Amino acid sequence: MKTICLYFEIHQITHLKRYRFFDIGTDHYYYDDYENERSICDIAERSYMPALSVLEDMIRTNGNYFKVAFSLSGVGIEQLEMHAPQVLEKLQKLNETGCVEFLAEPYSHGLSSLVNEETFAADVKKQCEKIEEYFGKRPAVLRNSSLIYSDDIGGQVAAMGFKGMLTEGAKHVLGWKSSHYVYNCNIAPELKLLLRDVELSDDISLRFGNSDWPGYPLFADTYINRIASLPENEQIINIFMELSALGIAQPLSSNILEFMRALPACAKEKGIIFSTPTEICKMTHSVGALDVPDTLSWVDEERDVSCWLGNAMQREAFNKLYSVADRVRIANDPRVNQDWDYLQASNNFRFMTTKPSNVGLDRGIYSDPFDAFTNYMNILGDFINRVNSLYPEEIDNEELNSLLTTIKNQGDEIEMKDKEISRLKTKLEKIQMAEEKLKAEKPTAKKTASKKTSATKKTTAKPEKEA
Incomplete structure (x- = not known):
């Protein structure tokens, strides 16, 4: 049975202010507060709130049938906390439906995975804690900034304990293979890979409202029919994009939200279901390893990191x-x-x-x-x-590395001691409970003993009276 994995990224740029050479050493605040507030409020009003409201309606209307996944960068969450908290409240409501999954990603939406393993791990851990704070569950699947991936990065992600990772279904990596299967990391077979269907994703996020596009206008039934007509054994269709595509890249006037709203009903008619990334990783076996020696991403025609480096x-x-x-x-x-x-x-x-x-x-x-x-x-x-x-x-x-090692060892030692303290506390609580239970039983035992003594005295006294 074919399944659609629908995923949206939520990230907001933190705009830097104009900072001149003569400000160095005198001004330690780097941000354009006005532009940050203006831009996030604009996106929240034109995209995030209407799009999330429609997605919530789709879940309410279709029950457990329709599912969707999100990832939020930590810096994006901070911008929402300051200027558009209603977006986070709406996401929490969506989370309550049980049909939404939140993924891990670097807190900064940065490129640390390309250069520093420790920084990358700390960045991801920080974002996971933020997601758990808001939505009550730690992510099990990761998507790197802009779907950046390589064999080495996959190995790092697997070492962090994640079961799956999202990345780009780039043609120069896939070759003759299809993105409609689950693959696994070449150097860490336990890490499953979900690959974005480039064409189906970009038809919505980039081309939907383009009247010069041969596929214009795109209707929900046409779109689902294309998915249904894929070869029978191609079961996994990953449609990944930024949430801002719904309202910003594709204006609301293009009827993009009406298109989205119609997808579940059309998919149900064709026997196509919706699944979250974790569900797919659990229920679908990998068809083989994906060899990605060079880093790829979902940006530009090259699908690499050249747009940043x-x-x-x-x-x-x-x-x-x-x-x-x-x-x-x-x-x-x-x-x-x-x-x-x-x-x-x-x-x-x-x-x-x-x-x-x-x-x-x-x-x-x-x-x-x-x-x-x-x-x-x-x-x-x-x-x-x-x-x-x-x-x-x-x-x-050398001194820095030595100090880092010492700090890491001390951290590991503290963690072990904390676990031992926790174990001993539990043991002490059990002993105290046993003592309290014993104390509670002693008065009962005394009363029973007292009754027996009285009965014995009466029995002994009776023959003396007869004599």
Whole structure:
């Protein structure tokens, strides 16, 4: 039976303000608060709220039949908390239906998986804790920023304990294979891979309202018929996109939400079901390993990381940022940690791209890639100075690695001791309960003994009276 896995990404750019060379050392606040509030409120009004309301109606109307998955970046959640809490409330209502799954991803929506395993693991762990705080369940499936994936990254994700991962069904990786199967990581067979169907996903997110597209206008029954006509053994259809596609990339005037609303009824007629990523990972066996030696993503025609690291400026900024990754982790300063999350976000490097793209790129305050690079490097210069003031630059990498190892070992030791303390507390509670039970039984035993003594005395006294 064919199943549709429908997934939406929710992430919001944290806009940086204009920051000049002479601000370094004097101004440690890097953000354009006005633009951040304006943009998130605009997206919430035009996309997130109407789209989530329709998805909620689809669940209420179709019961457990219709299911959907989301992932939220941690920095995106922070923007929603400050400026559009109604979106988080709506997501919590959707969560209560039991038909929604929330996935793991890097908190910062950054590129740490490409360069620093410890930072990547910490980033994912932080986001998982945030998701658990809001929705009461820890994610079991991960999607990396922009579906970035390689064999090595898959190995890292499997080591974190995840059972599945979402990535791109790129033609240069699949070759003759189809994205409509479940695969597994080449170096970690226990990690299952769900591959995005590029064409079916982009038909909704990129082409739906384009009147010059040969498939225009796209109707729900036509769309589902295409899925139903796929070869019988191609059972898994993964449709992944940003939630902002519903309302921003495809305006509400295009009837995109009416199209979405009609999908479940059309799918039910064709015997097609909806499943979450975890359900698919549990019920579907992998057909084989997917070999991905080079990193892929869902961005641009190349489906690689060149949109973030394709030129010398981007690589310089990227390497400079992650040169202090270990120091940031050791310093563990709340304000530095927050800036670290925002500065890692992949859009900071995307603004510096010199590549032509079929998808329009809004650079915000920047006039060109060089302007974006200059502004970011000014901010990064101030940030690195602050990090070094907390954790001196004079300490070399060997000392740093030694200290990191010591901290890790101490953390492991503390964790073991905490478990032992917890075990001993449980044991002590059981002993105390047993003692209380014993004390409660003693008065009963005394009363019984007293009754027996009285009865014995009476029996003994009776013959004396007769005598």
